[in-house]
Amino acid sequence: MKFLIVVAHPDDEVLGAGASIYKWTREGHEVEVALMCTEAKARAFRPGDEELSSNWGESATYLGIGKKYEATFPNIEMNTVPHLKLVQFIENAIMESEPDIIITHHPADTNNDHLQTSMACQEAIRLFQRRPEVKRVKEFWYMEVPSCSEWAINNAMNLFRPNCYVEVGKEGVDAKIKALSMYRGVMRPYPHPRSAEYITGLAAMRGGQWGQNYSESFEVVLRAF
Numbered sequence: 294m295k296f297l298i299v300v301a302h303p304d305d306e307v308l309g310a311g312a313s314i315y316k317w318t319r320e321g322h323e324v325e326v327a328l329m330c331t332e333a334k335a336r337a338f339r340p341g342d343e344e345l346s347s348n349w350g351e352s353a354t355y356l357g358i359g360k361k362y363e364a365t366f367p368n369i370e371m372n373t374v375p376h377l378k379l380v381q382f383i384e385n386a387i388m389e390s391e392p393d394i395i396i397t398h399h400p401a402d403t404n405n406d407h408l409q410t411s412m413a414c415q416e417a418i419r420l421f422q423r424r425p426e427v428k429r430v431k432e433f434w435y436m437e438v439p440s441c442s443e444w445a446i447n448n449a450m451n452l453f454r455p456n457c458y459v460e461v462g463k464e465g466v467d468a469k470i471k472a473l474s475m476y477r478g479v480m481r482p483y484p485h486p487r488s489a490e491y492i493t494g495l496a497a498m499r500g501g502q503w504g505q506n507y508s509e510s511f512e513v514v515l516r517a518f
Contacts, residue, residue: 295323297392298436299383299414301406302330302368303349304479307472308487309436310396311356312465312496313509315472318357326353327362327386329371329379329410344477352475356468362386371409379413384420391428399435399442399512401450407441418515433515439495440486455510458503466496466507 296317300306306314306326314324328349332342353361364382366374387395397414398407414433421429437443437453445452461469470489473479483490493507500508 294394295325295390295392297325297327297386297390297395299327299386299395299397299410300329301371301398301404301410303328303345304352304473304476305398305407305438306358307352307356307469307476308440308479309398309438310509310511311469311472312461312507313459314356314358315468316459316461316465324356324358325360325362325386325390325392326358327364327383327390329364329366329382330368330406331363331365332368348476352472355475356472360390362389369404369406371406374409376409376413376416379409380416383414383417387417387420387430388424388427392430394432394434395430396434396436396511398438399453401445401447401452402438402441403444403446404438404441407438411435429517430515431517432513435512435514437495437510439491443486453512455499455502455512457511457513458499458505458508459511460500460505460508461496462506465509466493469496 298306298310318324395418398411400408400411418430418433421427442453470492481487496507499510500506
C-alpha cells in the first residue's frame with residue numbers, strides 16, 4: 294500500500310499520523326509526504342528555515358518517510374495564495390506519487406493553513422476525472438492534529454469524527470513523541486496538547502474506543518474500489 298500525506302507545515306505529518314507512519318513503513322508500506330509550506334516565519338519559537346528543514350529531514354528519515362514534495366507557500370498566509378496554485382501543487386504530487394491512500398487535515402481545524410490545504414486536497418483528488426492516465430485514489434482520509442482538530446470552533450463545519458483506528462502500540466506512540474522532539478520548540482509541557490502526556494493519553498483513549506492498544510484515529514471520507 295502507498296500513502297501520500299498532504300500537510301500544511303513541517304511537524305503536521307507527525308502530529309497527525311506519526312505513529313501510523315512508523316508502523317506502516319516498518320511493515321513494508323510506502324509513505325510519502327507533500328508539504329505546502331517550508332518556511333519558519335510565524336512559528337512560535339522561530340527557528341531558521343535551514344534549521345526547520347534539517348529537523349524535518351531528520352524526523353522523516355527516522356519515521357521511514359520516502360519521497361518528499363515541498364512547496365514554498367507562505368506560512369499562516371496560505372489564504373492569500375490563489376486556490377488553483379495550491380491544487381496544482383498537490384495534483385503534481387499525486388501524479389508522481391501514484392498513492393492508494395491520501396491523508397490530509399480535517400477542514401474544521403482551527404489553523405487556516407490546514408483548512409486551505411484540506412480544501413485544495415479535496416479538489417486535487419478528482420484529477421483522474423480530467424486526466425484518464427492518472428491513477429485513481431482508492432481512499433481519502435482526514436487526520437487528527439492535536440491543538441488544532443479538537444478545538445473545532447467553527448460550528449458551520451462538521452467536527453472530526455473518527456471511523457478508522459490504526460493500532461500503533463506504546464512503541465508507536467514513543468516513536469511519534471521522539472519524531473516530534475526532533476523539531477525544536479514543538480513539544481510543550483503538560484497539559485498542552487503537544488505534550489508527551491497528552492499525546493500518549495489521546496492514543497490510549499482512541500485505542501480504547503475500539504478495543505486496541507494505543508491508536509491513531511482517522512476519518513475516512515472517500516473509499517472507491
